[in-house]
Amino acid sequence: MILFIPILCAISSTWAEEMILDPPLRVDLSSPGDVQFLTPSNVLTEWINMPIDHFDPQNTDTYRMRFMFNDQFFGGDGSPLYILVGGEWDIVEGWLRAGNMYLTAQENKGYMFYTEHRYYGESLPYQNFTTENLRFLNVDQALADLAYFIREMKSHPRFAESKVILFGGSYAANMVIWFKQRYPHLVEGVVGSSGPILAKVDFTGYLEVVHRAFQSECGDQMIATIRQGIIDTVASMATEEGRRNLERAYRLCRPLNYGNEFELGYFSGFISWTFSGSVQQARPGTLRSICNNFDSYGSTPMEKVGGYIAATRGIVNCTNISYESYVNRYRYTSDNNRAWYYQTCTEYGYYQTAPRSGTVFDQLRWLSVPFYVDLCKQAFDQRFDEAFVNAAADRTNRVFGGLKPQVNNTINIHGVIDPWHDLGVYDRDLSETSPTYTVARASHCFDLQSWLVTDTIRMTNAQQAARRLIASWLR
Numbered sequence: 001m002i003l004f005i006p007i008l009c010a011i012s013s014t015w016a017e018e019m020i021l022d023p024p025l026r027v028d029l030s031s032p033g034d035v036q037f038l039t040p041s042n043v044l045t046e047w048i049n050m051p052i053d054h055f056d057p058q059n060t061d062t063y064r065m066r067f068m069f070n071d072q073f074f075g076g077d078g079s080p081l082y083i084l085v086g087g088e089w090d091i092v093e094g095w096l097r098a099g100n101m102y103l104t105a106q107e108n109k110g111y112m113f114y115t116e117h118r119y120y121g122e123s124l125p126y127q128n129f130t131t132e133n134l135r136f137l138n139v140d141q142a143l144a145d146l147a148y149f150i151r152e153m154k155s156h157p158r159f160a161e162s163k164v165i166l167f168g169g170s171y172a173a174n175m176v177i178w179f180k181q182r183y184p185h186l187v188e189g190v191v192g193s194s195g196p197i198l199a200k201v202d203f204t205g206y207l208e209v210v211h212r213a214f215q216s217e218c219g220d221q222m223i224a225t226i227r228q229g230i231i232d233t234v235a236s237m238a239t240e241e242g243r244r245n246l247e248r249a250y251r252l253c254r255p256l257n258y259g260n261e262f263e264l265g266y267f268s269g270f271i272s273w274t275f276s277g278s279v280q281q282a283r284p285g286t287l288r289s290i291c292n293n294f295d296s297y298g299s300t301p302m303e304k305v306g307g308y309i310a311a312t313r314g315i316v317n318c319t320n321i322s323y324e325s326y327v328n329r330y331r332y333t334s335d336n337n338r339a340w341y342y343q344t345c346t347e348y349g350y351y352q353t354a355p356r357s358g359t360v361f362d363q364l365r366w367l368s369v370p371f372y373v374d375l376c377k378q379a380f381d382q383r384f385d386e387a388f389v390n391a392a393a394d395r396t397n398r399v400f401g402g403l404k405p406q407v408n409n410t411i412n413i414h415g416v417i418d419p420w421h422d423l424g425v426y427d428r429d430l431s432e433t434s435p436t437y438t439v440a441r442a443s444h445c446f447d448l449q450s451w452l453v454t455d456t457i458r459m460t461n462a463q464q465a466a467r468r469l470i471a472s473w474l475r
Contacts, residue, residue, distance in 0.1 A: 019319040020329045023269055023372070024276050024419075025350055026340040027087065027170040031094025032450045042072040043093035048152060050118070052125050052136050054144035063125040065145060068114040070096040075109025078161040080188075080474050081153065084114045085146060085179075087172035088340040090121035098450045101167045101191075104467045108474055111162070115149055117142055117172075119339045129334035131380045134342045139396075143179050150186045163188040163474055169445035170194050170420065177430075178400050180407045189409035189473045191466055193445045196423035198402050199393035201349030201386075202369050204356065205422030207272055211359035213279045213417035217441075218291035225294065227360040229301035230271065234363045236302070237264075249298065249306035253318040263323035265371030268354070268364035270321055274309045275361075276352065280419055282443045283454040287417075330379040338379065345376035345384045349393045350423075409473055410434035411466045415442030435469070437462040 045068050053059040068091060082105045084095055096102065096112045105112050116123040119137045126133035146166075153159050164187045168176035173195030180190045215223045233249075236242030237258055247255060250270070257263045278290055290308070297307025309315070330338050344350050351372035354364045361367075369386060376384035403425050412430050414421040416438060426438040439446070439458045446455075447463050 018322060018325050019270075019313070019315070020325060021266070021270060021273060022337050024273050024280060024352065025344055026089075026337060027444065028089045028336075029087070029092075029095070029169060029445065029448070031092050032098040032448070034452050035094065035098040035450055037094070037097055041093060041097060043068050043070045043096045045093075048149060050123075050145055050148060052141075054141060054148065061125075063118070063123065065118065065123045065149070066091065066116040066121060067149070068093055068096055070105075070112040072112075073106050073109050074111040077158045080105075080108055080110040081150075081159060081162045081164045082110045082112045083146075083150070083164065083166050084112070085166055085168040085172040085175050086114060086116045086120065087168070087170055087175070088117065088120055088336055088343070090336070091116045095448075099448050100450070100463045100466065101448070102450075103463075104165070104470055107467060108471055110165070111159070113149075113153070115146060118145055120336050127334065129338050129342075131342075134339065134380075137339060137342060138347060139175065139178065139343075143175060143182055146175070146179055147183050147186055150183075165470055165473070166190040167448065168192055168195070169448045170196070173197075173445075174400075177405055177407060177410055177412070180410050181400065181405050184408075189411070189470060190407075191411040191413070191447075191470070193413050193448050194415065194418050194420055194424070195412070196348075196350065196420045197400065197405060197425070198423040199348045199350070199396040200423055201351055201390050201393050202353050203349065203351055203423065204353050206352040206419040207276065207361045208355050208357055208359055209417065209419040209422055210272075210276045210279045211355070211361065213282070213419075213443075214275070214287060214291070214360075216417070217282075217287035222291045222294065223360060225301050225304060226275070229303075229305035230360055230363050232300065232302040233271070233305065246302070249300075249303045251306065251310050251315045251318045253320050256321060257323070260323060261366055262371055262374055263321070265366035265368060266323045266326050267321050268367040271305065271309065272352070272354075272361050272364055272367060274312050276419055278312065279417060280444045282417060283446075283452060284441045284456055284459075285454055327375060327378050330375060341375065342380060345373075345380060345389055346392050347396050349389055352419075405430060407431060408433045411469060412436040413447045413462055413466065414438045415444065415446050416440045418443045418446075420444060435465075437465060 047064045049062045050065040052061040082101050084101055091114050096114055166176040166187055173192035174197050176190040177192045236246040294304055298304040354367040355362055373386050373389055410430050414424050414426040429435050439462050442459050
């Protein structure tokens with residue numbers, strides 16, 4: 001899981017242009033924020049031949065897995081290895097030139113790697129992501145890739161005695177925590193940032209956290225405005241006049257198909273995914289800035305909600321919202337979004353459904369498990385129905401222990417306003433040697449970043465505490 005860190009892929013709209021929205025299921029860890037690189041890069045890129053199937057000795061097929069490395073601080077034979085584990089995104093060199101792992105390597109004379117996850121970026125077992133070709137896309141194979149990579153690196157004399165530390169954010173945080181459980185002999189310790197380690201299909205907690213984030217940062221008046229705007233939006237669907245008002249408020253070029261539950265689910269996502277994207281990418285103060293400008297987006301509550309969405313998504317004139325186009329975008333492309341949606345269908349769920357707990361998003365009832373699972377069926381296979389997706393999530397929790405992983409030397413970090421923290425362990429330590437740091441006003445993967453001027457003391461303290469503990473593991 002990822003980040004954040006843009007996770008909403010919206011095409012800026014011109015007149016009558018289709019806007020294809022991706023639900024905030026996939027994180028994209030772009031380069032560390034607010035960093036200017038003034039010196040030449042020390043980062044190099046290499047490839048390693050990796051088995052496509054680690055668990056079938058009769059299958060000898062391989063693919064080329066990309067990785068990056070930086071030896072800028074390496075202290076010589078036996079000095080530590082730091083590996084940033086890639087998730088559902090393209091790896092970029094900025095994370096080997098800045099961020100908390102970079103500072104840790106600098107302090108402890110470490111050699112830095114960044115590994116790319118199979119089926120993402122340029123590490124492609126197959127060019128065409130048919131459902132058949134995606135069968136080797138799962139966390140079991142990805143963890144085995146990482147084990148294979150570490151064994152290969154440790155076969156070099158200079159690394160033979162090196163201790164290995166893993167870093168991961170979002171879904172990759174799951175990976176490093178689960179790696180410490182499955183392959184404890186290969187790593188000294190790991191840092192998991194914002195890991196949603198509990199697979200859950202009906203994930204109402206996501207939008208509940210979004211609601212609480214706006215309430216805590218902006219107050220009850222802001223919540224009342226958003227709530228009324230969404231109530232008015234749903235009420236407007238009942239009449240022809242109301243529908244025209246809705247279409248004007250949300251800058252829609254054409255009417256919605258009001259008789260199609262899934263198109264209304266997609267429109268509900270158009271609303272809720274915009275709010276959640278602002279929260280998931282928030283730094284201290286950014287939500288307050290949104291709230292301070294909210295009255296400028298329109299006259300009525302519905303117009304304010306629609307205006308905020310237009311401003312956030314860059315809609316100048318109007319846009320089209322089409323469930324059919326949304327489905328076709330996943331059905332006919334081979335990219336990171338299709339690959340990750342496949343993993344949600346076959347391993348995690350993570351479907352951010354409308355809560356039933358009194359939040360501003362409760363009215364968006366079309367944002368349901370059937371809405372999300374319909375895409376599994378249409379994009380991949382009709383067998384991927386609700387029973388299948390629930391069984392897949394149950395399997396993930398059974399194999400990896402859900403919220404009770406058996407680990408040591410694991411640093412577990414969460415942000416209070418990160419919507420994903422609801423699926424992680426945030427209220428207790430994982431074990432006696434595995435502390436949890438949950439930080440107020442912090443959101444998704446905040447601790448992987450370099451220091452930013454907006455950071456609070458508590459955010460900085462969590463980053464420093466992680467570095468101190470890592471140093472103790474290396475003594």
